Amino acid sequence: MNTKFLILIVLLSQQLLSQNRLKGIVLDQQTKEPLEYADIYNSENYTSSNEDGRFIFISNNDSLNIGLLGYTTLHSTFQEQNSDTILLHKKVQNLEEIVINSNDNLLKSVLDNFTNNYPLNPYKERFFLRSVLRRNNKIIQLVDLSGKVERQTLFSTKSNPMPKKNYSVEIENLRKAGIKEKDIEFSLSPFEELFTNFNSIYMSPEIYNFKYIPYKDSSFVRLEFTPKKENSIYSTGYYLVNLEDNAFNEVSITNTHDSEFVERKKLKYRTTAYEVLVTFKKDLESKKYAIDKGNMKATVEVVPDDEEKIVYTVAYKLYTFDNFHNFEVNNNISLSKDIFRLKADYDKEFWESQHYLLLTEEMQSFLKMILNEENNDFKNITNF
Incomplete structure (x- = not known):
């Protein structure tokens, strides 16, 4: 077999193996209602949750951030994330009009x-x-x-x-x-x-x-x-x-x-x-x-x-x-x-x-x- 071709196959296999994939749903921690528009991202890739709160995020980078305005951003990694259900916590502050x-x-x-x-x-x-x-x-x-x-x-x-x-x-x-x-x-x-x-x-x-x-x-x-x-x-x-x-x-x-x-x-x-x-x-x-x-x-x-x-x-x-x-x-x-x-x-x-x-x-x-x-x-x- 051609050596260059063999090296190419090996490199492609390693790249595929290194890809991280998370299929999940983002919910409000308190109400358990699905959250639309949540950002799932790292320095290389980005996606959003749909109306059902569902998303698929694929990246070669292990870093994982999930956030939405008004909620505390979750900072994690693909390796650490052992659940497909993401619960985001609302930021709390005493509000006066x-x-x-x-x-x-x-x-x-x-x-x-x-x-x-x-x-x-x-x-x-x-x-x-x-x-x-x-x-x-x-x-x-x-x-x-x-x-x-x-x-x-x-x-x-x-x-x-x-x-x-x-x-x-x-x-x-x-x-x-x-x-x-x-x-x-x-x-x-x-x-x-x-x-x-x-x-x-x-x-x-x-x-x-x-x-x-x-x-x-x-x-x-x-x-x-x-x-x-x-x-x-x-x-x-x-x-x-x-x-x-x-x-x-x-x-x-x-x-x-x-x-x-x-x-x-x-x-x-x-x-x-x-x-x-x-x-x-x-x-x-x-x-x-x-x-x-x-x-x-x-x-x-x-x-x-x-x-x-x-x-x-x-x-x-x-x-x-x-x-x-x-x-x-x-x-x-x-x-x-x-x-x-x-x-x-x-x-x-x-x-x-x-x-x-x-x-x-x-x-x-x-x-x-x-x-x-x-x-x-x-x-x-x-x-x-």
Whole structure:
């Protein structure tokens, strides 16, 4: 046998043997409820827990860290971790609510440091996006996309307005499956709208009152905002501010006011709930914050003529990584097109090996139903 070939086989075998793998679930230590968005990472690899709290983490590095904002980070190793159930402990602190006005120095300091803390110039990152559409609480569409994006700016400011073409997006992998409805066609958001909605987090002190509330982690404070006018249709929510650099680390925006019905052909519809949760992470080299995770959810009520009400719920989950890295981004999609209508070949090897965001049990059951060739109850749409 060729000596070089033999050495190569030996090296590959050693590399495979040295890989560490942990398949587990992250739970709240007290309630035993699953924790979504938990970070499982070391200096070389990174993944997150899904809605069920489940994850798979694979790394050649033995180090293992599991954390979530508001919880004490678990520092361990693959060798030491002898259970697939990870219990995270909430950080505890005596909290007292303090009401402040909108001209508080903290809020002003956050805005004064905005340019220093966030990228207002072009940068690139990789992303994973998942969208799930439910009709009357049952999944009817699932789409997963991975790729690269170049942003001209993360946020729009008075001195640095967002350009008309702020994004270039290259889709590298696409997995989609859905049921074709006979009566209604629900459109998912396009990339341009999605990215912009995740960026739209500014709440004007002219419109909102703010409450300063100490957080369970003393290095943060929570700024809750509510509309100044009673019975207003404006949103409510909070900023979680890092006191070390006066930057927003988390933003939550909720609007539960029913909008007016829009009538179209033989039906009418309205949005009854909308919420966005965005967390940010700081790049150690550039000292700038980029979006870490984004979760956006909307509920739409549809009333066809002489028929029962239909409730649609659409959720988008965005994860970014390799922020501020230098790589080519070749825009290969329409940024104004419904993301479910985008086309790309299904890469079986990629989707069977990616563990960045696992499918939940509900999603797995939906895909099995879609791919069941004997099921003729509906027409399916898929790129599988």
